[in-house]
Amino acid sequence: MSQRLDEASLEELIVAQMVEGGWTEGRASDFDPSYALDLGHLTAFIEATQPRVSKAMSLDEPTPTRHGFLARLQGEITKRGVVDILRGGVDHHGQHVDLYYPKPTVGNVKASTLFAANRFVITRQVHHSPSNRGDAVDLVAFVNGLPVFTFELKNNITKQTVDDAVQQYQRDRDPKELLFAFGRTLAHFAVDDQRVKFCTHLKGAASWFLPFDQGYNDGAGNPPNPNGVKTDYLWRRILAPKSLAEIIENYAHILTEKNPATGKKTKKAIFPRYHQLDAVRCLLADVAKNGPGRKYLIQHSAGSGKSNSIAWLVHQLAETRHDGRVAFDSIIVVTDRIILDDQLSQTIKSFLQVGSTVVHADRSGDLRRAITAGKKIIVTTVQKFPYILDDIGTEHQRRSFAIVIDEAHSSQGSKTSAAISRALAGGEDSAEEESVEDQINRIIESKKLLPNASYFAFTATPKNKTLEMFGKPVPNPDGKTGYRPFHSYTMKQAIQEGFIVDVLANFTPVGSYYKLMKTVEDDPEFDARRASKKLRAYVEGNEHAIAQKADIMVEHFLSQVIAKQKIGGQARAMIVTSSIARCIEYFHAVEGVLAARKSPYKAIVAFSGEHDDNGVQVTEASLNGFPSRAIAAQIRTDPYRILVVANKFQTGYDEPLLHTMYVDKTLSGVLAVQTLSRLNRAHPAKHETFVLDFANTADDIQSAFAPYYRTTVLAEATDANKLHDLVHDLDAFGIYTPEHIDEFVERYLRGETRDRLDPLLDECVAEYVELSDEDDQVKFKGDAKAFLRTYNFLSTVLPYGSADWEKHSIFLDHLVPKLPAPKEEDLAAGILENVDLESYRAEKLASMQIVLDDEAGLIAPVPAAGGAGLVDPDLEMLSDIVKSFNAHFGDIEWNDADRVQRFITEEIPRLVSEDEAYKNAQTNNDPVNARVESDRALGQVMLRLISDDTQLFKEFQDNESFKRWLAAAVFNATYRRSA
Known part of the structure; x- marks a missing residue:
């Protein structure tokens, strides 16, 4: 007899393996669709653990009392969700009924006994419909009679896949039936032998299923499994009783969100993706094993749910134990995204039983008071962090800290890191009791990452400094050390899984074509390189050019985005501009075009501060007509559809309704990735994005994205010997002497006043000015800046320190700002007065898909090179510059x-x-x-x-x-x- 490889055989295999792992196989007849409960196991659980309650409720016989309790339980599940019922039980007629017992702590015998009384039941072919007894869902998982998961299974061998299971949920499973109603289960799983997807809220055809795969080769899918079916990790590991208990207690959640404009509340069910669950569990396991004092870099793609990952990590770090005690006294969450400061706090609070354990450190002293008061979790922004930590005091060096950094940047690696370390390390600040040598050594030590703190750095785009500071060291074949993330969920995997949208799939550059003309009879010479840059800025900022580009943007948005009902008719667009002045000009131009076309839609402008607008001082609030803090909410409501920005909302902004981006700003590196990635947030009705770029080529964007498509790896560590070389080169200029540095550092550390410090610096400035060659001035200043930049970083990661380097750092940190810039004549000055714009046109070029190489992103270490010399001007006649400029941008030369x-x-x-x-x-x-x-x-x-x-x-x-x-x-x- 041949082995069956059909859907039923997969069902049998899953149930058999779950039973091996601690589950019990249930009977479909025990399921009552009118209550959506397994009455047999619910009754058995309550009778075994709470016999008096069972008797009071008459659970063993169908009486009105029993019906009253079941109706109460069914209503409470509908109102609160099954997760909250499992965690908190239900009250009925003066009786409290526990419906689940949590995982025990180590050594708690009573809790262990109670946890063992939980009934984890998996049942095949459950008939879920009170009206149509023929309908059955393949599998239902119950905990103490309450359903927690449903499963629809498919089999690739019989030509059906996970997508067919998704369609079955969308087409055949009625969300009005109790079992499939919102909050009645944790999730609904679509499963085949290759892939897994899940949905937390069935909505018929609009049901949104997310991937729950492990990932393979930095992409979608699952790796080959030598010991079984590719997807058995789901039922063997993730849904094993102890693992499921963790999910119930620490991950699954129903979040209530309030619309600030309408006051309407909506509920959203939260369930972890595989990469989120895996990352948090790996981090917690490492802390439990190794305790405080370690560094972790988590590279998770933009749009991959980092806020929830951080929230799950933070609230569990508060209770994680190492060597028999809680590992961290306080957890400090640092975010570089002001928008998410509030959002992160609310998300973390939503996972905690007591929200008061989370506080904001908004002002100086808040953090000290929070720690002193025993607050476990403090959320702050990186802008506030150094100032807040200065005020902590000296009593905390015996405490342990977890520092969770959202969107880790290299700014975490220098002065901010030093402030963090000094504040959390504590120690005496009194200089009177220390020699200069003692103070220097203390400063060196304070810059290092603390042994009593662990750092958890989350980012989608790790720079070389970030990798070297927080990454995991790995040996290279050449004997050098490289660095890679502790955990990664790549852009490649997120795109392939459809969890984020590929923002490079529809990229259209816009060519600008200009005709300039001379307005003077003579033909003066100008520096061609600088002149071309000025001419480009002049043309692109010209009122006519802004108007034409705004017209192209609005025409495209109305005809290609609005008219084609992108994102179900809810699509929004962002215009990225190069400056605040340009941002305001675009805002007015776009508003003008919308009005001229009698469009019902409006634009919103976003920039910082107060600025001149044709003689009137304006702010974003005065132009928009509502406060700045309302921008993110307002753009989601009509009539607002286009957001015009200048250095705001380009990073850390999470808006799934963003569909199209119009870019008129040069972008490169990480900023290009972060900016375009604002579009990648998934939405059930979002199938693509569109980028119309007036300032960058496809090659520019491809180069920026390439290092972050797969796991980003640092090729090798920064060469500390470069610092020796820089110090040697700087000393050789003769601008200062060793005695100069020693004297300045001693006076500085004694806290002497400006009139005792400035003369020492001014002597060196005079020597700098006297350098005969301007190239030497440029070289010295460039090398000094390179030294400060490299030392500030290396001082945090090197296992050793150098008093000489630290003295040079203190001295040069004060000298460099005093050094005047070399006098450099602007040989392009006046060119704009000698030309005029004769014609301008902007045309969309062919739309394209930018394809990234499928290989690990290898980036070079932190450069320690100094400054270069002055660039010789390339002088050309004005007529030649204009001709070259026009030719470069594609104008047609007509015969007449x-x-x-x-x-x-x-x-x-x-x-x-x-x-x-x-x-x-x-x-x-x-x-x-x-x-x-x-x-x-x-x-x-x-x-x-x-x-x-x-x-x-x-x-x-x-x-x-x-x-x-x-x-x-x-x-x-x-x-x-x-x-």
Whole structure:
């Protein structure tokens, strides 16, 4: 007899292996669909653990008393959710009924006995419908008679996959039935022998299933399993009784969110993704094994749920034990995202029984008071952190701390890190009792990562400093040490799983074409490199250019995003600008275009501070008409659809309704990844994103994203010998002497006043100014900055310190700001007064998918090189610069430009406007048909012009971008004039 490999065989295998792991197989007949409960095991559990309650409720016979309790229990599950019922039980007629006993702590015999009384039951073919007894779900998992999971199973061998299971839930499982109603279970699993997906809230066809795979080769899916089915990790490990108990007690949750605008409350069920559960568990296990004093880098893709991962980690770190005691006295959560400061606090509180254990450290002294008062969890922003920690006091060096860093950046590695270390280490600050040598040694020691603190750094885009500071050291074949994350969930896996949207799949660069002309008779010389940069900024910031680009953006948004009902008609767009002045100009331009098109939609502007707007001081609040803190909420409500930003909302902003981004700002490296990744948040109705970029090429964006597609690895550690080289080079300039440095450091550490410090520095400044070669000035200042940058970083990670380096650091930290910049003549000054903008046009180029290499992102260590010399100017005649600039940006050189200009602006529009069919379309007020007729008439006119201007006809025939531009220009001119 051949072995069956059908769906039923998978069902049998799962149940058999779950029973091996501690589950009990249930009977489908024990399930009562009218209560959505396994009455047999519910009754048995209460009778065994709470016999008096069981008797009072008459659970062993179908009486009105029994029905009253079951109806009460069913109603409470509907109101509170099954997770809260399991955790807190239910009260009924003066009786409290426990429905689950949590995992015991080590050595608690009574709790162990109670936990063993829990009934973990897996039942096949459960008939869930009171009205249609033929319907059955493949598997249901119960805890003490309460359903916690349902399963629909499929089998690849019989040509059905996990996606068929998803469709079965969406098509055949009615959310109005109790078993499938919101909150009645923790999750619904769609499973085959290759993949796993889950959903926490069934909504028919709109049910949103998320992946629950382990990942394979930094991508989607699951690795081959030599010991069984690829997906058996789900039922053998994740759903093993003790593992499930952790999920019930520490992860699954129903979150209530309130809309600040409407006051309406909505509930959302939270269940961990596989990578979230795995990361948190790995971190907690390492803490339990090794205790405080370790560093962890967690590289999780943007949009992968880091806020929840941090919340789960933080609230469990508060209770994690090492060597018989709680590992950390306090957990400090540091976020670089001001928007998430509040969000993180609320998320963490939602997972805790007592929200008062979480506090904000908003002002100086808050952190000290929180620790003194026994607060376990403190949330603050990195901007406040150094100032707050200065005020902690000296009594905490015997305490242990967990520092959880959200969006870890290299700023964590220098002065901020030193402030953290000094504050948490404590120790005496009195300089009178210490020699200079003692003070130097104390400063060196304070910069190192603390032995009584563990650092948990979360980021999607780790820089080289971040990897070296928090990463896990790994030996390279060449004998050097590299660094990699402790845990990773890659951009590749998140995209392949559909958990985030690929923001590079639809990237369209916009070409800008300009024509500049000289406005002076003579032909002065200018520095070509600087001149080109100034000309580009001048043209792109020109009022006409802003207006044209704003028109392109709005036209695209209305016709391609709104008209095509992206994200179910809820799509939003972001315009990324290069400066606050440009941001305000774009805001006005976009608002103007929307008004001219009689669009019901409006824009919101976002920037910091107060700025001039044509002589009026404005803020984002005064332009928007509502407070700054309301921007994130308002953009989700109509009529607001377009968010215009300048250095705000480019990082840390989580808005699934963002679909399209218009970029008019040069982006590179991490900032490019973070900015475009604002679009990647998934939404059930979001299937793609779109980027229209006026400032960057596809190659630019590809280079920025490449290191972060898969796990990012640091090739090797920073070479500390570079510091020796820099010190040697700096000393050789003769700007200071060793005695200078020693004297300054002694006076500085004694706290002497400015009049005792400045003379020592001013002597060195005078020597710097006297350097005969400006290149030497540039080299010295560049090397000094490189030394400070590299030493501030290395002082936190090197196992040893150097008093000489620390003295140089103190001295140069005060000297560098006093060094004047070398006098450098601006050989492009005045060029803008000698040119004018003759024409400007912006055209969308071909849309493309940017494909990233499927390999680990290898990045180089922190560079320790100093500054370079001055760049020699490249002098060119003004006429040559203008000609080169125009040629570079693709302008067409016409044989007879004046005649062509007359044709385009006068003759062609006149002839098109005289076409009878076109005139009829305008009379009928039909702009869509009018455009069709205008393009047809234009084609006929161009054929008539073939003998008058062959070049113009040829460009029209062969140059698709010119043809589109001319068609639009003629239609805009003639339709608007005639209509």
